Amino acid sequence: MTGPAGAGKSRLVAQAVQDLEGVAWVRATASAAEIPLGAFAHLVPQTPPAGNPLSWAAAAIDAATLVVDDAHLLDPVSAALVHRLVLDGRVRVLATVRAGAAAPDAVVALWKDDLVPRLDLEPLSPAETEDLLAAALGGRIETGALARFWETSQGNPLYLRELVLSGVLRDVGGLWLWHGTLTLTSTLRETIAARIGELTAEERDTVELLAYGEPLGLDSPVLERLETRQLITVQPDGRRLQVRLAHPLYGEVIRDSCGTLRTRAVLRRLAAMIEATGGRRREDVLRIAVWRLDGGAPGDPALLARAAEQARSVRDLALAERLARAAIEAGGGVAVRLSLATILSYQDRYAEAEEVFRQLAESGLTGDRRVDCATTRALNLQWGLGRLDQALQVLDAADDGQISVDGRQGLGFVAGAITAFGGDLDAATARLDAAQRLGPPSSRAMRAGGVTRALVLAAAGRATDCRAWIETLLARLGPDADLYPSMTNSLTEARIRIALSTGDLPEALRLAEHARRQDDWARTSAQFGAYRATALRLAGRVGEALAAAGEAVALLPPRSVVAGSCLGELAHAQALLGDVAAAEATLARAQDAAVAAGPATEVPLQLARVWTLAARGDITGAVEIALAVAASPYPTYAMVGLHDLVRLGHPAVAAARLAELTVDGPLRALLVRHATAATPGDLDEVSLGFEAFGMLLHAAEASATAALAYRDLGLLRGARAAETRAWTLTRRCQGAHTLALLDLEVPGLTPRQREVAVLAARGLTNREIAERLVLSIRTVANTLYAVYERTGVNDRAALADLLDARRE
Template sequence: MAGPAGAGKSRLVSQAVEELDGVAWVRATASAAEIPLGAFAHLLPPTPPAGNPLSWAASAIDAPTLVVDDAHLLDPVSAALVHRLVLDGRVRVLATIRTGAAAPDAVVALWKDDLVPRLDLEPLSPAETEDVLAAALGGRIETATLARFCESSQGNPLYLRELVLSGVLRDVGGLWLWHGSLTLTSTLRETIAARIGDLTAEEREVVELLAYGEPLGLDSPVLERLEDRQLITVQPDGRRLQVRLAHPLYGEVIRDSCGTLRTRAVLRRLAAMIEATGGRRREDVLRVAVWRLDGGAPGDPALLTRAAEQARAVRDLALAERLARAAIEAGGGFSVRLGLGTILSYQDRYAEAEEVFRELESGLTGDRRVDCATTRALNLLWGLGRLDQALQVLDAADDGQISVDARQGLDFVAGAVTAYGGDLDAATARLDAAERLGPPSPRGIRAGGVTRALVLASAGRATDYRNWIANLMATLGADADLYPSMTSSLVEAQIRIALSTGDLPEALRLADHARSQDDWARSSAQFGAYRATALRLGGQVRAALAAAAEAVALLPRTSAVAGGCLGELAHAQALLGDVAAAEATLARAAEQAVPVGPATEVPLQLARVWTLAARGDITGAAETALSVAASPYPTYAMIGLHDLVRLGHPSAAARLTELAVEGPLLPLLVRHATAATPGDLDEVSLGFETFGMPLHAAEASAQAALAYRDAGLLRRARSAETRAWTLTRRCQGARTLALLDLEIPGLTPRQREVAVLAARGLTNREIAERLVLSIRTVANTLYAVYERTGVNDRAALAELLDTRRE
């Protein structure tokens, strides 16, 4: 059994022989390797006879099973003994070796010559890591936290266990999150230190540089030795070699072993190395600034300011704040003070950010005041929910001394604030006014582009949106990646378009991609809520519940994105019938969610619709749905109106035909609202199934079943009921009003017995022989089953019976 240190070789071997009698253990060590047969000393007589020591030792081993742990450390004679025991066949041998370690020839021959099979223990995959953590912790682990555990452990079970024992995890409502900085346990530190081993002065110098500065382009004569020992990895990068430590935790151990003065010396040398090469990479600015700051060098305000901006862009907000404050202390001016306010806002410290902005703005005029006012307005809106004050700040910023670019900036941001508030027409007017002033600056292109995308997506103008985005991205080119907040907003608009057109797979793909690209709790929560929306609409209600719970766990005390997260959580809870939990979640939202406009408020209203319905208050549910139907965003009005149809009030949803939301979903919703016959509802159900919306499809089939029954068409009613139940099976336990009156097609004991055998594929003759019935009786019974259930063949019957089992 081969594997790296910590892979669990010894534990697995111990489990394998636990119930065997007569097991002898040999544990090889580096110290015993200097002594012939040293590892076997406890199994051999004290005095060896003259002659062949192997024969003597082999005859002395009388255990039927021999376990040799760390066989790569055996001395040559002990290795030869193991080889002989295997050849003799008298003793069963189970050995472990460490991959990458040199083993004696006799040990290598065991698997090379096919004397014993070799089992290589692979690192745990991400999915296996998640399973292990869930079993150990008794709860789910948050997505980003799981990624950090996978990266830090590299699938090593020992490392994984010690990371858990380090105390870095925090339980937030049954979801485990990484919290704070990592402190290695003594076991993990000693294990990794032993793996690193002794280093020469030159080797130590290289690994210290990598521990604080990887990846680095290095050229050192010791690189080959370190690579041979699997302590580093070397990858070609153009004409340079990029060098990294072979494992993330190696750096933790090396840094822990460096004192303060040594750390500062290493950091200063790193900064000097990068500066000597001209700092050609974009990230070099951030790296050099941090190294100089931590190395105790005098602060350069310009360097620190640029570094703070870069740290904010990559969402390392704690570092960004530290660099910004250092820049201010070193004499930095307006730009870094404005940046500090933004950084505080990004950390959900909105009141602190408002103080910074308000104090800064008080002494400004002209374009600088506009720059401060636009940033301050967004903090007032998204952080504090003060839409009116945000607009007042923007209006007051025009003191008559501003440039055309600044005037456009005010209009673009005012358009965004107005759009978020729900007035899409006024927002469009502000955008149009700004564009009439002339070609916008690059900053104006970004601000105006995001706002226009929001307006188009909220209005459901899918074609205009796609054309606008294509032109915008072509204009921005590669620079788009430099502005994660902008691209995040564009992805959000794209998800809204996907949802309003019924493209659930695309909405889910975009949400997952956005979460993987932006390591920021607010963004992860926001797109986690959109993930929950797509899953819920796709009938995966329990998966939606889990996604929403994870998003909620990432929320700060108050947040504008809390409405979407808590709304989806309550919505899923209500669909699963947990009314008390849904009501508690909505009550929490009243304290935690900052109301900004439809985007933050409608998810909570929709959750309230289905919470009331689950409670049995259909009148209250319909009234709430009507309030959603009055939303200034047509895409939300569409959902509210269709919820009225789902609640059994299609006549109240007549305005669906007046909406101008583009895409194939709205026509299906209109067909549902205007269905005149049970057959129309059958077609609507098929349409929803095509969209991957099984819960909506099940509701339409259930409504069709009631309509057929009212018309006296009982067989068709049973067929619709069967279809509804089949679809409901795919919805992870969801129950809505339309499904409450649905009855499972009932069968007598004899009918069920025949049906089960038919569903398994048995012929009528085979069923008759098994049940000692006539073939005619079986045929008549099966006909009655088909009549009662509404299905027409054995395959459909099998699906129905499988549904009932679940």
């Protein structure tokens, strides 16, 4: 069995032989290799006889199975003995060998000559790493933390174990997150140090440079030796060679061994090396600034300011803030203070950002700086603090008649964005058009206006126009588009919204998953994690939606612009799975965590309230909230609210409005057919339509409603077929349970009887039910009596047991 150190060779072999009798172990070591048969000293007599030592030693091995651990460290005589034992066949031999290590010829011959089979232990894949960590931790590990664990360990089980023991993970509601800075355990540090081994002064100098600065284009005579020892990797990069350490943990151990003064000296040397070559690569600005800062010689505030912006663009916001503050301390002016405010906003520290913006605005800014401050401040006010009116006032006040056309355009585009987020799509479009008429926009203005227009078109449900506009925008920007992750993420959001509104759930899921993994920013990961949960929920994969939403929520700070969508999806999934208490607790958390910044932040919470109330049995309350969503200024949200009314048993209320909506795509037409279905056969067709979209829970609900309609008409064969289909679909929805499916549990109840039955099963008294449904107590009592007659039970406890048993 071969594999790298820490791959688990010894552990696996021990597991393989633990139930066998007559097992002998030989553990080879470098020190024992100096003595012939040193590794076998405990298995053979002290004094060898004259003659053939191999025959004598082989005869002395009194074991059915021999395990040779680290056989590559055997002395030549011991290796020959193992070879002899294999040839004799009297003893079964299991040996472990470190991959890449030089081994005695007799050991190599074991697999080279096919005397024994060879098993190579490969590093764990990311999926295998996830499974192993989940088993060890007793819970799921967040996607970003999993990626860091795999990248740091490279799939090595020993390294994984020690990383877990380092305490870098934190349990947040059953989800493990990477928290803080990695501190290596003593075992891991010693294991890595032993693997690195002794280094010459030149070799040490080179690996220190790599530990702090990799990848580097180096040309040193020691590189060949380090590569031969598998301590570095060398890849051609044009005319240069890019050199890295062979494992991420090598750098951790080497940095740990450097004192403060040595570290500073290495960092200053790295900065000088890159500056001497002209710092031609885009990332060199950030690297030089960080090296200079950490090396104790921060230098030019302009360099620090540019580096802060680069760090923000790659979402290393803690580093960006540190660089910006260093630039200010070094004498940086308005530009870097504006950068700091933006960085604070990106970290969801909206109030702190507003204070910096306010101070800048009151300092008498002019020209482009005035515009830059106003636009970023306005976005912070809207997204972070929910102050729509104040945001627009800031933009209006910034146009003092002295700014450029480009500046006025920027103000107009951002005003359009804020107006759109507030919900007035027509006014937003008018602002965008007015700004566009000012003249050909700059690249920056084009990005701001283009993204806003894409999101407006998506919210309006104009999928065809939205797709065409995104393609036009990207074509105009050309290859520079990839340099702006915020713009890319916003366009992806627009694409997801039109995928959801047209019923293309696989595309929505693909886009959300890709965006979530592409960006290291916690806000983006949470935002697209919520979209992922939406797509999974609509697909009927409600258990997976719960997990996805939980992961998104775990990434949230105490207050965030994306908290509404994340917490809304979590509560929605909890409600559909029948965990009303958890859903209500999640919605209560949202009161402090979410920012009321418009429909995109508010509607997900409203939809969750609809189904939380429905799960509690308050259908009247659920309908009221659904009606509010149906009145949303975003047609795509209005479509969902109207269809929720259909699902809650009120199709007549929604049918006309659904038909009037101008949302593109085939999904709206299917929702209209659902609202206007006049016969059980119509509902059968609707169910098939939902299944074709992959919307299994909706399909199950339509079939359940069809079954009830068949039964009312006395068509029992059709009712049984629809019920069977509804049951089959429901079992694929991972435990979801909604009002429309209740008739599967207690057949033959009217909508009012179902509503009363759910509330009674939850323990409400007749008076409490009457107050909630605005009925007389007598009406509730009579209705409940009819439920008992229909179900064959005679009290609330039995009714609750019946409903629970039917669900199972």
